[in-house]
Amino acid sequence: MTDNGKDINTAEENLSAEELAAKKQEAALKRREAAYASTSSKAAKSLLDQPRPTSREERKRLKAEQRSEPKVELNKKTLLRQKELIIITIPFVLYGFIFYYLPLGGWLMAFQKYKPQNGLLGSKWVGLDVFKYLFGEETFRLAFRNTLVMGIINLVLSFVFAIGFALLLNEVRLRKPKRFVQTVSYLPHFLSWIIVVGIVRDMLSMDHGIVNEILVNIGIFKEPMNFFSKPNLFWWIVGFSNVWKETGWNSIIYLAAITAINPEMYEAAALDGAGRFGKMWHVTLPGIRSTIFILLLINIGNVLNWGFEVQYLLSNGLVKRVSETIDIWVLYWGIGQGDFSLGTAAGIFKSLVAIILIFIANSVAKATGDERLF
Amino acid sequence: MQNVELQPKLENEKLQPDFELGPVKIRRSKLRSLKPADVIFVVINTLILSMAVAITLYPILNTLAVSFNDGLDSLRGGIHLLPRKISFKNYETVFGMNNLMKGAINSVARTLFAAVVHLIVTALLAYVLSIKDFVFRKPVSLFFVLTMYVNAGLIPTFLLMRELRLTNTFWIYVIPGMVAAFNLLVLRTYMGSLPDSLRESAQIDGANHMMIFWRIYVPICKPVFATIALFIAVYHWSSWFDNMIYNPRNTDLTTLQYELKKLMSSVSNQTTSSSSYGNSTQSVAITPVSVRAAATMVTSMPIVILYPFLQRYFITGLTIGGVKE
Numbered sequence: 001m002t003d004n005g006k007d008i009n010t011a012e013e014n015l016s017a018e019e020l021a022a023k024k025q026e027a028a029l030k031r032r033e034a035a036y037a038s039t040s041s042k043a044a045k046s047l048l049d050q051p052r053p054t055s056r057e058e059r060k061r062l063k064a065e066q067r068s069e070p071k072v073e074l075n076k077k078t079l080l081r082q083k084e085l086i087i088i089t090i091p092f093v094l095y096g097f098i099f100y101y102l103p104l105g106g107w108l109m110a111f112q113k114y115k116p117q118n119g120l121l122g123s124k125w126v127g128l129d130v131f132k133y134l135f136g137e138e139t140f141r142l143a144f145r146n147t148l149v150m151g152i153i154n155l156v157l158s159f160v161f162a163i164g165f166a167l168l169l170n171e172v173r174l175r176k177p178k179r180f181v182q183t184v185s186y187l188p189h190f191l192s193w194i195i196v197v198g199i200v201r202d203m204l205s206m207d208h209g210i211v212n213e214i215l216v217n218i219g220i221f222k223e224p225m226n227f228f229s230k231p232n233l234f235w236w237i238v239g240f241s242n243v244w245k246e247t248g249w250n251s252i253i254y255l256a257a258i259t260a261i262n263p264e265m266y267e268a269a270a271l272d273g274a275g276r277f278g279k280m281w282h283v284t285l286p287g288i289r290s291t292i293f294i295l296l297l298i299n300i301g302n303v304l305n306w307g308f309e310v311q312y313l314l315s316n317g318l319v320k321r322v323s324e325t326i327d328i329w330v331l332y333w334g335i336g337q338g339d340f341s342l343g344t345a346a347g348i349f350k351s352l353v354a355i356i357l358i359f360i361a362n363s364v365a366k367a368t369g370d371e372r373l374f
Numbered sequence: 375m376q377n378v379e380l381q382p383k384l385e386n387e388k389l390q391p392d393f394e395l396g397p398v399k400i401r402r403s404k405l406r407s408l409k410p411a412d413v414i415f416v417v418i419n420t421l422i423l424s425m426a427v428a429i430t431l432y433p434i435l436n437t438l439a440v441s442f443n444d445g446l447d448s449l450r451g452g453i454h455l456l457p458r459k460i461s462f463k464n465y466e467t468v469f470g471m472n473n474l475m476k477g478a479i480n481s482v483a484r485t486l487f488a489a490v491v492h493l494i495v496t497a498l499l500a501y502v503l504s505i506k507d508f509v510f511r512k513p514v515s516l517f518f519v520l521t522m523y524v525n526a527g528l529i530p531t532f533l534l535m536r537e538l539r540l541t542n543t544f545w546i547y548v549i550p551g552m553v554a555a556f557n558l559l560v561l562r563t564y565m566g567s568l569p570d571s572l573r574e575s576a577q578i579d580g581a582n583h584m585m586i587f588w589r590i591y592v593p594i595c596k597p598v599f600a601t602i603a604l605f606i607a608v609y610h611w612s613s614w615f616d617n618m619i620y621n622p623r624n625t626d627l628t629t630l631q632y633e634l635k636k637l638m639s640s641v642s643n644q645t646t647s648s649s650s651y652g653n654s655t656q657s658v659a660i661t662p663v664s665v666r667a668a669a670t671m672v673t674s675m676p677i678v679i680l681y682p683f684l685q686r687y688f689i690t691g692l693t694i695g696g697v698k699e
Contacts, residue, residue, distance in 0.1 A: 074509050082508060085505065085508050085510075086509075086510065088583065089499070092495075092499050092514070092553065093514065096517055096553065098534075099550055099551075100524075102534060103526030103527075103533075104524070106526060106530025106533055107526065168422060168423055171415075181423050182685075183682050184430050185426065185427075187678060188430060191612075192614070192634075193612070194614060194635045194638065198634075198666065198670055203436075207451060208452065244429070244430070248430070252688075256689070256693040275411045276412040327528070330529065335619065343527075343528065343529040344527060354523075355523070
């Protein structure tokens with residue numbers, strides 16, 4: 001993918017199998033030595049003296065030990081020695097506290113009948129009443145459903161397309177066309193959603209939009225269709241707009257992971273009679289499996305955050321029941337109508353669901369024995 | 375055995391195309407796989423990727439063509455990749471729009487400010503947190519990493535900004551979000567991979583941390599700085615939400631994207647009644663659709679022209695960030 005990545009890749013391919021094996025062994029030895037040096041406990045050392053660990057647990061433990069950092073004791077001497085670092089850090093912590101953590105105090109509003117003139121401490125406490133009202137509100141339940149469904153559609157589509165694109169692009173052996181396709185594929189990422197939504201509107205437009213033109217010309221439609229008046233299409237328009245915008249960008253990380261696959265694997269697959277497709281399917285795809293899992297885990301927590309810009313900009317009155325998301329709902333009731341308590345409660349609910357999703361994803365990953373976040 | 379067979383062909387590699395698809399570069403391990411099934415695979419792959427390129431590029435080229443086409447003529451449709459009746463009126467109109475130009479100035483200002491200040495500030499913190507024996511390294515790192523997952527939400531943030539008197543000022547664009555956790559992690563990882571001796575030897579020579587940061591780390595980190603600056607710049611160039619929420623009515627503080635958004639929503643209302651629209655614009659040779667196309671081009675060009683040159687950098691940056699996250 002990058003010049004660097006490619007060079008490393010070819011360089012590795014030029015090495016013979018023995019050289020590669022020797023290199024690996026050397027690296028493993030180095031890692032063990034490093035781990036050895038950084039451990040002080042006798043038990044750990046005796047464990048390290050055993051032959052090269054193969055089980056997953058052991059490898060993990062080794063990695064953790066290798067990572068272990070020099071222990072610094074928190075005492076007067078260290079504080080004095082590092083006073084410059086501490087002085088630099090203080091403004092950052094203050095800034096972070098004010099801009100990231102102080103707003104969390106605003107969560108109290110969700111348990112109040114908040115009135116700006118009374119302030120956060122003077123407003124009347126109402127317990128969970130705001131939440132009760134929130135869940136009783138049909139538009140909110142719809143907004144929650146829409147956010148979740150669109151988030152999942154986006155998650156699945158963006159993963160499938162990004163991985164597919166990376167796999168196919170990886171099979172292009174000609175350097176220049178490959179670079180060209182790659183450069184083109186990143187372009188939409190640099191356009192704002194305002195522009196992308198404008199483009200999507202133009203392409204799907206009833207008068208002279210290319211999609212309608214093509215579909216009418218090849219006879220699928222008798223007359224141009226107004227895509228934006230169809231509630232059952234809205235989720236997919238959002239999903240594929242996102243695919244158009246981000247597929248190239250999302251594929252970067254997979255292409256990087258692919259360059260790290262051991263070339264011997266391809267040679268072995270070729271000996272087994274695998275063709276180009278077979279190698280892609282049986283070597284490349286499994287080779288980036290752990291990358292896929294990690295990214296999936298990270299993104300599951302973000303599922304609910306995908307519910308604002310596109311939906312807000314693409315929506316219209318005809319599809320409101322399927323297009324309104326939690327963020328839009330909060331914007332409307334919280335800022336638009338000035339009901340701060342209600343808006344805050346909806347925001348809290350969204351954060352809670354996101355955290356629950358992360359934990360579910362993580363425990364599923366743990367149970368299946370794959371990568372996990374924590 | 376295989377290698378012996380391959381040798382002669384490899385020497386002619388550059389002269390002889392392998393099959394009709396063009397000169398496919400052959401490596402030792404690849405040659406064996408030129409079976410009929412593989413030819414089909416390559417053909418299908420080429421088709422799919424060509425289509426992907428077409429789908430990506432067409433809308434942009436189409437907008438470009440419309441932006442250079444006479445407004446009324448565009449309403450007839452049928453403009454695809456090339457303008458039919460070339461006109462610069464649309465661009466003249468766009469550059470004549472007062473608010474749009476004000477927005478452009480503000481957008482450039484916030485983008486440049488953020489790309490420089492946010493980058494330096496984040497890098498300084500990353501430098502401190504990349505020092506492995508710093509006592510507060512772990513808690514401070516966690517303090518910022520948690521902000522990726524814990525988000526107070528729109529309303530509390532909005533109220534805080536109001537309390538801090540940041541609404542209705544330019545500063546609302548650049549003060550919040552100064553230290554983004556993802557960027558911090560990328561920078562910290564990069565700086566952490568540099569040898570400690572770099573810093574330690576300067577310390578022995580009596581340099582303090584600010585000096586080490588400026589004189590040693592900043593020059594070394596240029597590639598990763600380019601990446602992060604690009605991330606920040608793209609974010610700020612594309613932002614409109616803060617404008618809409620905090621400064622909706624102050625035209626002196628408007629941004630390019632927000633003006634474009636207003637332009638778009640006025641157009642989308644009109645396209646629903648486009649039949650009646652054609653008559654009303656007979657006297658003016660411009661239409662909202664074509665003006666919007668020109669505005670879209672003006673808005674997207676700066677970054678579209680820039681990014682291919684930074685490609686190498688942002689790929690590296692993303693890879694560092696992704697691996698370490």
